Each structure stands twice: as structure tokens, then as C-alpha cells.
Amino acid sequence: KQEVTQIPAALSVPEGENLVLNCSFTDSAIYNLQWFRQDPGKGLTSLLLIQSSQREQTSGRLNASLDKSSGRSTLYIAASQPGDSATYLCAVVPLYGGATNKLIFGTGTLLAVQP
Amino acid sequence: GAGVSQTPSNKVTEKGKYVELRCDPISGHTALYWYRQSLGQGPEFLIYFQGTGAADDSGLPNDRFFAVRPEGSVSTLKIQRTERGDSAVYLCASSPTLAGRRDTQYFGPGTRLTVL
Numbered sequence: 001k002q003e004v005t006q007i008p009a010a011l012s013v014p015e016g017e018n019l020v021l022n023c024s025f026t027d028s029a030i031y032n033l034q035w036f037r038q039d040p041g042k043g044l045t046s047l048l049l050i051q052s053s054q055r056e057q058t059s060g061r062l063n064a065s066l067d068k069s070s071g072r073s074t075l076y077i078a079a080s081q082p083g084d085s086a087t088y089l090c091a092v093v094p095l096y097g098g099a100t101n102k103l104i105f106g107t108g109t110l111l112a113v114q115p
Numbered sequence: 116g117a118g119v120s121q122t123p124s125n126k127v128t129e130k131g132k133y134v135e136l137r138c139d140p141i142s143g144h145t146a147l148y149w150y151r152q153s154l155g156q157g158p159e160f161l162i163y164f165q166g167t168g169a170a171d172d173s174g175l176p177n178d179r180f181f182a183v184r185p186e187g188s189v190s191t192l193k194i195q196r197t198e199r200g201d202s203a204v205y206l207c208a209s210s211p212t213l214a215g216r217r218d219t220q221y222f223g224p225g226t227r228l229t230v231l
Contacts, residue, residue, distance in 0.1 A: 034219070100163045104160070
């Protein structure tokens with residue numbers, strides 16, 4: 001059974017700092033991995049999607065890497081801003097889940113960027 | 116364009132009551148998903164629709180939970196004889212996925228269900 005773990009559970013950093021969020025998964029047979037952002041009382045916003053054949057994806061100040069063989073992904077946020085404060089969720093799509101695109105999520109990292 | 120919408124945003128009910136939660140996906144999206152997010156946890160998959168049919172309902176916890184999507188657009192998640200353990204945020208997502216593809220899912224804001 002695929003399990004996704006995120007470390008740390010919570011993180012507080014001063015504004016301007018670069019930071020790394022970690023995600024690990026137990027089964028390397030994945031189709032893709034996605035990072036989401038969740039703001040309080042709101043739904044999830046997709047940040048980056050990495051296909052299993054890719055090593056990384058970049059969008060603005062965000063960079064996500066994927067090491068499928070070791071079951072790890074990291075989300076790097078450069079020059080953090082207070083507006084980055086949110087919960088960050090990692091999720092994988094299992095390779096052998098049939099036609100279902102169901103996501104298996106980690107428990108998230110709650111990020112607070114202090115001004 | 117409009118995103119995924121869910122109604123109501125909040126629902127408070129008493130134990131044993133019946134509730135319906137509604138999801139309006141992005142127009143033209145053929146795939147629709149329901150997830151449930153308990154406090155402090157990541158979302159957990161409940162059910163997946165491709166068009167009008169439930170292609171995968173393996174995540175439904177028991178037979179008190181049922182979902183429909185009669186016209187391939189709006190979906191309703193129905194919970195009978197609610198229990199306090201059903202309290203959670205119910206999230207809906209849609210994607211343009213055709214069977215066999217793997218696209219980004221677009222999530223709605225969720226419905227927070229509280230069972231007293």
C-alpha cells in the first residue's frame with residue numbers, strides 16, 4: 001500500500017529565507033507526483049506536477065525535484081514571502097491504479113513565513 | 116473561467132440525519148473526484164467518475180456513502196445516517212482526463228461537514 005510522508009509537519013521561517021519541504025513515498029511505481037498549496041478554508045491549488053520520467057519542475061520561485069528510485073521529492077522555495085504561508089501537500093498517482101487518476105496525499109507541511 | 120464550486124460551504128447536522136453535498140466541476144471536464152479531509156490529515160480518495168459512471172468507488176468507507184453524476188456534470192455526494200466520525204471537509208476535484216490519461220486535478224473550496 002502506497003504511503004506518503006511529509007517532513008517537517010510544521011515550519012516557521014523569517015521572510016527572505018530559502019527553504020526545503022520534503023516528501024517521501026513507499027512505492028516507487030508512480031505515474032506522477034504533484035505539490036499542492038492549501039490555504040485555510042480553501043481548496044487545493046496545484047503548484048507543480050512532475051511526471052515519473054522527469055527529475056524536476058520549476059515555476060517562479062518554486063522548484064520541485066523527484067528521485068523516484070529512492071521515493072523522495074523536495075519542494076524548494078526561494079526567497080520566501082509572508083504570502084507563501086500555507087499548508088503544502090505532496091501527492092502521488094500510483095502507476096498501477098488502473099484508469100483512476102486518484103491522488104494519494106501526505107499529511108502536509110504547515111509553513112509560516114514571518115515578516 | 117469559473118473553477119470548481121461546491122455547495123454548501125458549511126453544513127452542520129445532527130447524528131443520524133441525511134446530507135447531500137454538491138459539486139459543480141469545470142465545464143467540459145469529464146473526470147470528477149471526491150476526497151475527504153479530516154483535521155490535520157491529507158485528503159483521502161473517495162470516488163472517481165468518468166462521465167456519468169462511477170469508475171472507481173473503492174474509497175467510499177461504507178454503504179452509507181453514495182455519489183451520483185447523472186448527466187456527467189454536477190455530482191452529489193450523499194451520506195445517510197450521519198455519524199460524528201463523518202465530520203470532515205469534503206473536497207471535489209475535476210480534470211479533463213479521458214480514460215488512461217493523467218492530468219492535473221482542479222479542486223473546489225470544499226464543504227465542511229460537522230455532525231453533532
